[in-house]
Amino acid sequence: MDIQLFDFELPNSAIALRPVSPRDHAKQLIIKPEASERLTTDRVGNLAEHIETGDLLVFNDTRVIPARLHGKRGEAKMEITLHKRESENSWWVFAKPAKKARLGDHLTFGTLTGEVMALGEAGERLVTFHVQEDKMTEALEVSGVMPLPPYIAAQRAVDERDKEDYQTLFAEKDGAVAAPTAGLHFTEDMMTALTEKGVKTAAVTLHVGAGTFLPVKVEDTTHHKMHSEYGEVTPEVAALINETKKNGKKVIAVGTTSLRVLESATDEDGVTHPFKADTEIFISPGYKFKCIDVLMTNFHLPKSTLFMLVSAFCGLELMQEAYQQAIDQQYRFYSYGDSSLLFRALGNGIGE
Template identity: 45%
Template sequence: MTLLASDFDFVLPPERIAHEPARPRESARLLDLSQPGQIHDRRVDALPGLLRAGDLLVVNDTRVIPAQLEACRGEARIGITLDRPLPDGAWHVLARNARRLREGDVLRFDGTDVSAIVAAREEGGGAVLRFSAEGSAFDRFLRRAGRLALPPYIERPAGPTERDRQDYQTMFAQADGAVAAPTAGLHFTPALLEEARARGIGHLTVTLHVGAGTFLPMRTDTVGGHRMHPERGLLSSAAADAINRTRAGGGRIVAVGTTSLRLLETAAGEDGIVRPFDGETSLFILPGHRFRAADLLLTNFHLPRSTLFMLVCAFAGTERMKRAYAHAVETGYRFYSFGDACLLGRDGAAA
């Protein structure tokens, strides 16, 4: 059967979109679907009590960078969003007014002495830029010239605020490179993590740098025609060993966010063994995918017709998720990056 984006559509009233996070973070609501056939309305601070001693939380430690830049090519103004670093030191970017770019063009950035050469241009607004600054000099340039690339559904007419710079960063953030936050991790605080630890629940970090492609809508109704933008990921040998030991000992792997889940599934073999990974993944998870590495998924509520809603349908069952989202809309849950969360058990799996 051909999957269509319209198969994953639902009505979301605009007032359900969260423009600010819950304060404190763990006071956000949690829709609990961890048990087969059951649905419970809770709060995120109930999470440790829903898990078991020996379970393992896998969280994404990517750090959001100020990835939105404005460049000049002569008199032309070109919006640039950094997407991902490439192995040779260049950056893949998404560009507004990309039709004005040509290979070899030199871009300049107001108020700085940094420039970039267009090394390649792609259809659909993609380009490869080679910046004149590298390493710590590039980091200083971004702090000076870059802005936070908040999702377009978060209303900030005057641009991101200093509060946004704090709110849109998880407590685990260490590895610079994400354009967007791994938003399930936004719900965690040191107190919540300590309560989980006290209950015998472990945690470890992996890295998946969320790229600018996460903001792009599907351009075709035929799901099979969509191609995911590659994202850079790292799962260490120590993390792989801990995950495999947990599963062998009867503990459950709890993926915190769809980014952690996609990296786990990328690194897992047909035998279910997770192996170290260091590279790019463009894994597109759809209903029918056989999950190998995760038993539970903590995630926010996603956009209609989005690849992320397709992913949660693959994990927990399409009809089940449609019913759950209808319940969330009806009972006032808050959606998207600054919104509430849900805890999902795998479709057909015993809890």
Template identity: 50%
Template sequence: MNLADFDYDLPPERIAAEPARPRDAARLLHVARDGLHDRQICDLPSLLRSGDCLVVNDTRVIPAQLQGRRGDARIGITLDRPLADGSWRVLLRNARRARVGETIAIDGADGFSAMVIARSGDGSAVLRFDRDGEAFRAALEQAGALALPPYIPRAHGATARDSTDYQTMFAAREGAVAAPTAGLHFTSALQDALTERGIGLTRVTLHVGAGTFLPVRGEIVTDHRMHAERGEISEAAARTINRARENGGRIVAVGTTSLRVLETASDAAGVIHPWAGETELFILPGYRFRAVDVLLTNFHLPRSTLLMLVAAFAGLECIRTAYAHAIGAGYRFYSYGDACLLEKP
């Protein structure tokens, strides 16, 4: 498979700059076995069955974008994930001369700084900040900003409204750099309607890392290596999901992040086991899905690993047809855009 197999042309006006209001008023393209159907997110209860189990990601987005200085040079820092020794893996911008052992002064919080511990050729680095625990969180809240995707136009960075728009109603466990965007469509009213329909809901965690913003650079997609992301499935969540499957319900992943953590924690028979750790699971067409029956997800960028995942789930030709329909019908794409409900063939 080549990268060009996952390309498509998207008119710029199809990229959403703001979410739908209310959130469950977003459009929903139902990609069913009998064809394509134009719906809304609020129709979700009627499209699922009693006994189905929705699995949502409860990660909370942190203000992961920092600005620093090394002498006269301005350096951009995007946090990725904490490491076992307390340091952080990050992505750096404009930091060619930032060498191991040097200190970067962080703007926005008094005395906040980080030492460069390691550098990599892919733009990543390891930094050790001058504080940890609650002191680090306080400095991050003061100095950091949301790392909004570059296709969301903001002349002066994320706004106060983005701070709520870019969190799901399930956000509880801090650690994500980017939002699990399928979850952005949910409201309390929608959750109540799902419950009344007899559709269950349980939570897992996958902290979306800065690697989600990085492009696939090689033309041979199987050469790409995913950045590790941290996640967890509790014993209670695993038990709820397995019971739903045993009782004939379908497992509905809300977003590619929920899907990846479920597939990581499942065995060959599709049974979910409690799990905590890091996953580098890269899903391409040909992958055999074990744990997930239905996927609710936004429309993804061309030539991205997420587009490869949905092509693996629904079929590449099916996704090409669905995306062409969505573009022609005026659907809104990417993080603040509309969604599709994919049934596994």
């Protein structure tokens, strides 16, 4: 498809630089393709009113690490953002300026040092850090900063508030270099309301990489190659998902990251299996969803793979209308912004 179909004008003032407080007071646009009123507005804290007893919410339990490092190569300034873990102390990174991070170069970031071991096809570098494997996270906590998305970092500096704001309630497993932002809205009060409603919950893992912010550089989306990210679905969670589907209840992905790992773990018959591997799944209009019935997600960038994903879920025309309404009604966009709750369009799932 033509990349221009996924473009839209967004005023800079719509980009949220801080989350609302409390988190569950963010607005939520409810998008139901098959309803007579397809677009309605509520707030995130009322999520339990829009789903049913027995439905299953699936969160991403990845934890964001301080993945941005500022330092030097010799006397030259150098910034790197960790992208994907190769081993405990070796990471693929994006370097700025990339041309100054050459094979064999030694880099220094405060007390943390490393060496460029390989060059990737997309300009990334493989850096091995001079630290014991079990001390890598501790070293990043000392030398790194939270890797705020470029559209926020370009407008303000990272500060202490971001250490809490850019982490979800479910953050448990170190490895993400970007937050699974749909989960940022959840509070203990929300979880209590969902439990009282009889909604089930489960967690999967997808370690979000910095590649999630890379622009799509092709004019035809069929030529786009998706970055890979590591994900896990345990046997227990796979069984719970299959039981939920068998009982006629909905599987609700909290975030596109949860959706992508679950779609990767589900076969063409709609059966979800344990999963422990990288995924490069790229979802755009025409994709038949195998697992997910409802998606909770924030508002995404123009011409991004994530806007393509939600367009596949609900239909491009409806998502164009929804995003224009969100802009008109002054919804807050991107990582710290407001939320949407998308119900899958009929015909966009396998067997429909």
